[in-house]
Amino acid sequence: MKNILQKKQLGFGTAPLGNMFRNIPEEEALATVDAAWENGVRYFDSAPFYGAGLAELRLGEALAKRPRDEYVLSTKVGRIILDELEDPTLRDLGEKGGLFEYGRKNKLHVDYSEDGTLRSIEDSLKRLQTDRLDIVYVHDIAQDFYGDEWLSHFESARKGAFRALTRLREEGVITSWGLGVNRVEPIEIAMALDEAQPDAFLMAGRYSLLDHDRALQRVMPNAAKMNAKIIAGGPYSSGVLAGGTHFEYQKASPEIMAKVDRIKAIANRHNISVKAAALQFVLANPAVAAVIPGASRPDRITEDVAAMNEVIPAAFWQEMREQKLVAQDAPLPI
Template identity: 35%
Template sequence: MGSAPRGRFGLGAASLGNLYAPIDDEQAHAVLETAWELGIRYFDTAPHYGLGLSERRVGAFLATKPRNEFVVSTKVGRLLVPQRGTGLDPEFQVPADYRRVWDFSSDGVRRSLDESLTRLGLDSVDIVYLHDPDEYDLGPALAEGLPAVAALRDAGVVSAVGLGSKSAAALAAGARSGMLDVLMVAGRYTLLDQSALEFLPEAADVVAAGVFNSGVLATGEPSASARYEYAPVPPEVLGRAREIAAVCAEFGVDLPTAALHYPLREPVVRTIVVGAASPDEVRQNHARLQSTVPGDLWATLRDKGLIRR
């Protein structure tokens, strides 16, 4: 079986694909350079992120670094097919010059990886994740996709393979398949959602992503204008986030710091992956991870029923 990502803190590159708002190449490079200067050596991207823009930006940056000094992952399951421009992509602020086509077949998975390598300008990536099989059709996607990614590892094409998803059902199936090295658990092991506790004991290595649940946990005082699960935050979720923030404040800890530290308390969680659209965001999150969070904070959150036992 393959190896886990390197380090406790990895950089997620969705924002470098113009998620929510556009950034230029110079700013994207500055984000990546800041991460490197702070010692971050794990970079995660995907074709889905900006219709390949994220991969191109990550690849251009990593081309300037020694290959043996970083770990990079990308994802398979969506092929990018050229189309006539139809304005902006609905998910990322990029021209809609491609459309996403689901393909979890062995040929589709290998083609997706080959096209990612071209965009990245690399001969190889270290980890390939099966991406969002639940958004297609979970059963058929796993039946085809799990053997397809496992074959890449077994053939020595990549060092490790995994599954990345927001779906607890998909992640649980991946954990129980016995075919994967790592799970990327997106938003399912956070201060607001601990549904991953159902399958974490069966997982190998885990990368926790989406620890801010799309933004509602990213500020000290959760705002009604924040996002949760890529949509406006529901009132009941906002209320609970504010309760958690208040408890954190009692212990002198800001909410984003607690959100970053929480998943790492579980031994199977080796790394958290956090996105950034500016160098300052990288620096802030890096500094938060260097701080100490008192153990009594977690006990109080549990006693108040704000996180699961």
């Protein structure tokens, strides 16, 4: 990736600012971005999907007072926000079971075409109050959103968004582009395409303490070969590794909760936080350029920064490996 994210870093994923799971007061959302900045965070990621533009609007307002050259900004394409509002009496909770039920009520239109990509970027620039984007990801072309039809959406993106973003990169309009997905299969296919040549992959939830085997074997080695960076989203696995009850954006199963309890028990024995283990495990992989946990309260940012700096004894990782809670060949921060 050209000239950005050269140093491993803690970034900020702004999905929660789109009122994910709860109605977040405006002042709290803006204060969270300010807290990230004051704690040294300089990479911010957003998307039109997050609250139908709400996260981008809030991020744009908060960053408008900051020097544009001092931070890296990414957003995503694949959905156009319409002026038309949903009828609340007929409203379906929508994708991911109402993930952004408390977001703006504008309808979203799926569009991975070239024209749709260019329109999405233009709209995002306005909401983000900026004249340029550093990274643009093609969003959610995977099974979790489109089921058996996901490959047709991938093909639409290959013919539309991929080519448009490649051209914009060549023209210097954007610095980098890639995929932003919750599954590894689209990344594997994109890596095998001769014409695609993406620079980065935002992989949410697929390289974490709870789930990393396939990414470790199928994604990381190929990313290194093609000099593409991995941005790890969802390091807390939708919150279950940070004291929450969600995994994969749904209520965590008893099996997942049991695995989390095992990790917590080991962390307690070594007097460390699970948050620290989750963040530092992700960044230990050489392919990972940044980890971007989400936050909706200023104090969560402070916790993330503290977790990055927490000292974790090698004995913790040894026990995690002995208990088969991390893969035998996974790079560890020791």
